[in-house]
Amino acid sequence: xxxxxxxxxxxxxxxxxxxxxxxxxxxxxxRLLGISEKIGxxxxxxxxxxxxxxxxxxxxxxxxxxxxxxxxxxxAQRGLAITRDRDRGTKKRPG
Numbered sequence: 832x833x834x835x836x837x838x839x840x841x842x843x844x845x846x847x848x849x850x851x852x853x854x855x856x857x858x859x860x861x862r863l864l865g866i867s868e869k870i871g872x873x874x875x876x877x878x879x880x881x882x883x884x885x886x887x888x889x890x891x892x893x894x895x896x897x898x899x900x901x902x903x904x905x906x907a908q909r910g911l912a913i914t915r916d917r918d919r920g921t922k923k924r925p926g
Contacts, residue, residue, distance in 0.1 A: 854884065854891040863897075 855863070861871040875881060875890065882896035 853894055855894055855897065857890060857892075860892050860897065 857868055857871050857875075861868050864871070864874075866874070875883065880900065882893050882900055884891045884893060
């Protein structure tokens with residue numbers, strides 16, 4: 832069994848750092864999104880599709896999956912904006 836703070840046998844210390852960098856804390860997520868931590872926890876409740884991993888009562892966010900989730904959200908919003916613009920162009924004014 833490895834000593835506390837040391838890499839397990841056969842595994843380099845750098846890979847442990849890489850593992851930690853794959854997951855974000857709530858503060859990392861809120862900094863990325865430019866929102867407060869309070870809003871971050873509201874987002875956690877309101878967005879069931881937001882990638883997360885619970886470890887006991889602690890939540891972590893897999894960085895790669897969160898970035899894909901954000902890209903999907905942006906694409907969906909762009910598609911919605913294009914649809915709205917198209918709809919505005921086809922509506923006739925009362926008159």
